[in-house]
Amino acid sequence: MKTYAEYQQMVVAALSQQLASLGEIPQLLLDAMDYSLSAGGKRLRPVLLLSSCDALGGDVTQALPFACALEMIHTYSLIHDDLPAMDNDDLRRGRPTNHKVYGEGMAILAGDGLLSAAMELMLRSAVQQGDMRAVRAAHAIARRAGVTGMVAGQVMDVTGEGSTPTLEKVDYIHRHKTADLLTAPIEAGMLLAGADDATVAAGCEFGLYLGLAFQMVDDLLDVEGDAAILGKTPGKDAAEGKMTWVAVKGVEQTRLDAQKAVEKAISALDCIPGETNFLKTLAQSTLNRVQ
Amino acid sequence: MKTYAEYQQMVVAALSQQLASLGEIPQLLLDAMDYSLSAGGKRLRPVLLLSSCDALGGDVTQALPFACALEMIHTYSLIHDDLPAMDNDDLRRGRPTNHKVYGEGMAILAGDGLLSAAMELMLRSAVQQGDMRAVRAAHAIARRAGVTGMVAGQVMDVTGEGSTPTLEKVDYIHRHKTADLLTAPIEAGMLLAGADDATVAAGCEFGLYLGLAFQMVDDLLDVEGDAAILGKTPGKDAAEGKMTWVAVKGVEQTRLDAQKAVEKAISALDCIPGETNFLKTLAQSTLNRVQ
Numbered sequence: 001m002k003t004y005a006e007y008q009q010m011v012v013a014a015l016s017q018q019l020a021s022l023g024e025i026p027q028l029l030l031d032a033m034d035y036s037l038s039a040g041g042k043r044l045r046p047v048l049l050l051s052s053c054d055a056l057g058g059d060v061t062q063a064l065p066f067a068c069a070l071e072m073i074h075t076y077s078l079i080h081d082d083l084p085a086m087d088n089d090d091l092r093r094g095r096p097t098n099h100k101v102y103g104e105g106m107a108i109l110a111g112d113g114l115l116s117a118a119m120e121l122m123l124r125s126a127v128q129q130g131d132m133r134a135v136r137a138a139h140a141i142a143r144r145a146g147v148t149g150m151v152a153g154q155v156m157d158v159t160g161e162g163s164t165p166t167l168e169k170v171d172y173i174h175r176h177k178t179a180d181l182l183t184a185p186i187e188a189g190m191l192l193a194g195a196d197d198a199t200v201a202a203g204c205e206f207g208l209y210l211g212l213a214f215q216m217v218d219d220l221l222d223v224e225g226d227a228a229i230l231g232k233t234p235g236k237d238a239a240e241g242k243m244t245w246v247a248v249k250g251v252e253q254t255r256l257d258a259q260k261a262v263e264k265a266i267s268a269l270d271c272i273p274g275e276t277n278f279l280k281t282l283a284q285s286t287l288n289r290v291q
Numbered sequence: 292m293k294t295y296a297e298y299q300q301m302v303v304a305a306l307s308q309q310l311a312s313l314g315e316i317p318q319l320l321l322d323a324m325d326y327s328l329s330a331g332g333k334r335l336r337p338v339l340l341l342s343s344c345d346a347l348g349g350d351v352t353q354a355l356p357f358a359c360a361l362e363m364i365h366t367y368s369l370i371h372d373d374l375p376a377m378d379n380d381d382l383r384r385g386r387p388t389n390h391k392v393y394g395e396g397m398a399i400l401a402g403d404g405l406l407s408a409a410m411e412l413m414l415r416s417a418v419q420q421g422d423m424r425a426v427r428a429a430h431a432i433a434r435r436a437g438v439t440g441m442v443a444g445q446v447m448d449v450t451g452e453g454s455t456p457t458l459e460k461v462d463y464i465h466r467h468k469t470a471d472l473l474t475a476p477i478e479a480g481m482l483l484a485g486a487d488d489a490t491v492a493a494g495c496e497f498g499l500y501l502g503l504a505f506q507m508v509d510d511l512l513d514v515e516g517d518a519a520i521l522g523k524t525p526g527k528d529a530a531e532g533k534m535t536w537v538a539v540k541g542v543e544q545t546r547l548d549a550q551k552a553v554e555k556a557i558s559a560l561d562c563i564p565g566e567t568n569f570l571k572t573l574a575q576s577t578l579n580r581v582q
Binding site: 019022023024025026028029030033076080083085086103104105106107108109111112113115116117119120123124126127130132135136138139142143145146147148151152154155156158159 | 310313315319324371377398399402403404407408411415417418421423433436437442443446447449
């Protein structure tokens, strides 16, 4: 097993390279995709994929295109989410959002391009590996990013805005918009390592509770966070009547619920045969994150 | 082999069913995707996929998720293309465009959803079939729809608007925005049928010239077409300084070039061992289409 920073470094080094390896991409499209892809961030999803695969003895190098694909999917969702017709955000990670730099049309295409590139990278890798494990991993990612996963969560988030937040609605949005894309790397990483069904199921349970905790802390940060560290303006969710855990449960209960979710995530790790300390530490650190 | 209408009927019957088979999709998202997916049209891409697979003795039923996926990709590209930030079209096939009915945010998500659903359907089918031929077919479709294919063509089309059309630019746009998505079904259909490399290469050549001819006729229809039959207003391309073959070569030469392209498409069929009459007739009919 490597450290978080080492997995992160692997991803950062591979991202632009993987994109460029697809062939001749129009320069402006490549620039627009790269702008958001190289904007930094924790690279949590690809790190989760590499570490889950590694924890079960899988080949981390073979998993790299899948890790990059997941970061591309995450990035496309942010670009489209920031558009004027959606959240209408001007800043992301302290920099102007994609459409502010490249215009709305190009931002839509950069998002479409990143999602397409993600699928292409995974499928190319599956063809090259000639291994159904890679196909199952790609399918898990496509499913959790798709119309019953992340896109479904995004739709409920957009259509829910302004209406009264309820626990049922907020839970649905957190499960799909956030947790599905944090479960995808664990499911895919374990499938790539050839894990059995019970192990993958336990990994998915870990991912679900990690995702819920992660989003609860996100909602807390929007209330209590530091603008300079966040790279965005806190208080925006509440002002826009967003579906947040805090809006339904309040600050104190959200903090407790996040803690409980992390405990559930960690106890799911008991059923996983392998080196799970990395995932355990990562889940615990979720509660202390500041951005 | 079946008739065009029979393949078309297979696709129409399967489209909504395939989408619904993915699981619980939020109703509004399903409605928005279905609205554009069920808007009719020739279903040319899925018909090409089924007939190419059938012509080489492949299993048409196994190919159906791939055919539907291709129609979903085509539909997503139309929804995003019609957005105010892109072509800003109010009408498509005689009906209000997706964003006119569901709003811009939902139209962006319906497009994202259709692209995601297409990938998920192909990957699920590949997992179920457990056959690398399905993985290669899905890869071919993802590649031709992606950042070196259709999305690349779309980017050049959007950024080229207003600048002087040149043969080089128009050729690039036609090859990628149009021909890649007409070659994809032939390449994928043949890969699903287990065709050898030489046959697939000949199929791709057929697809390229069919696609070029198809787009040249499209450009002619924008000049000479009947608004009622087209379901959109002719003359829009010229008015907006669009990159069309007619803008570079004029009407008469475009007609001749389209004819030549169809001849090249048909002669590529000589290298394909199988029942190629269907594809031949289809290529010839491209020259006489009115919508």
